[in-house]
Amino acid sequence: MSLSAMSTPTPAQVPSHVESGEGPPLVFLHSMAGSSASWSEQFAAMSANHRCIAWDMPGFGESPSAEHTSMTEMSDLVVRMLDFLGIAEPAHLVGLSVGGMIAQECAVRHPERFASLVILDSAAQFGNGSAANSDEWAATMIATINATPVPDFCREMVQSITASGLSAEATARGVAAMSRATKPGLRLATRLIAGHDTVSALPGMLLPTLVIVGEHDPETPVAYAQRLAELIPHATLSVIPDCGHLSSLEAPIAVNQALRAHLKRTAR
Template sequence: MQGDIIVEEKGPICWQEAGVGAPILFLHAMAGSRTAWVPQFEYFTPHYRCIAWDMPGFGLSAALPDGAQMAEVTSSLKGFVTQTLGLTSAHFVGLSVGGMILQHFAAEEPELVRSLTIMDSSPKFGLGGDMSPEDFMQPILSDLADGTSVRAFSDTMIKAITGPSCSPQVIDAAIGAMARAQLSGLVLTTQLIGNHDAMSALGHIRAPTLVMVGADDADTPVSYAEEIAKTIKGAQLEIIPDAGHLSNLENPEAVNAVLANFLAAQAGGMCR
């Protein structure tokens, strides 16, 4: 790794970063936090400035007000990028709900997005299925309200969403990353996922886009990734073998290779 990881906390957001060069911002899943990108930091910091935030309500980042919606999250991300980090553009990588946030953000703030990578995500909640948002959200919110610990909740979720070939070591690391969440963050992300609909936004994305999905992802399956890639003009689709919903941790070698080739193709993208 190029230099030590630096953890910063300025204003409402806490983040970690390492490396120098063109910035890559990593946005974690509900099942994660800023510490969920270890394999990517190790691989990319010799050539890029890698930055991973704790989204609002995770880790040391302040929570958003109760009832916050996607607009408040994308506004928080814009402030983090432009005011806290002082960047005018960057490469963005988002996993699951992180990818959902970026679908809206890239459509709303095209000048800030040098490239976009969406991993194991969905263009709309329940696409092609019969589960309603309420059917998804209500059991989770009730479970959290009844006092289930964040650690126990994380243990159950991580084991449910990883693929059959995921090692116990990776599962433990993923549980540790997600267990850094605050209760407010889990409530927020549950509501973001249940209310997610970026179908009208995807056609407005103009940044070069890579869409990745684990071949064994049962939560946001390959068909979801295909829909995203089909709707974003010129998007590249890659299916990652031997990976479930946390493909960046389950098969980091394949993810890193695909992402490295994609970023290398963005010639002149050394933006700081």
């Protein structure tokens, strides 16, 4: 039975989250290199007109670790959070990187719970369907996570996936947001990324969708975003100049403008 059909969950059954504002619900799912704290710029821009909610996925922030949670279970967990918050109307869903992958799964499995979808710096499939070995990548990444102190891992990741020229202040904010992760949470995110594949499902997904990508994203390049936009019916693609993988942090003004335009187009 879907979690969305269960009775109202208790606080212990939902991930930690923050919220601000009133209006149509706008839900944010962070990347592996982030947490609920990653969306401060979007909260500041959007909370005047929307009820903004950002979660900490399992193993991040105050959310308990659940290292072997499947992608299906992650999508059900998002719906469980909506139920706990009393949100019955369809919510706008925004996801970055692995958060964008979870958002895709949510849109495919629970389309009735969402008004629209925004996917930032993500992909429809690990490696965009290339010959890349996802198991090998995951094993290497997990070995690195196990061997590296979390603060060092976070600093090195944020610096490696953002575009050159990012200010020291923005870099520090990104590292601080990601540093709320635990090793089980980082391993979970790694496994979710490696196993992700919505290629066959997305053509039947009819939610209004905006795909955003940084021009210089080294992790999920523009070609990945183009494929997403081609797979999803009537999706809109926005490429953010001079930006890497953490577009909402690196170019918040441009991302917020694109998000506002999308929300205006999809207003009910």
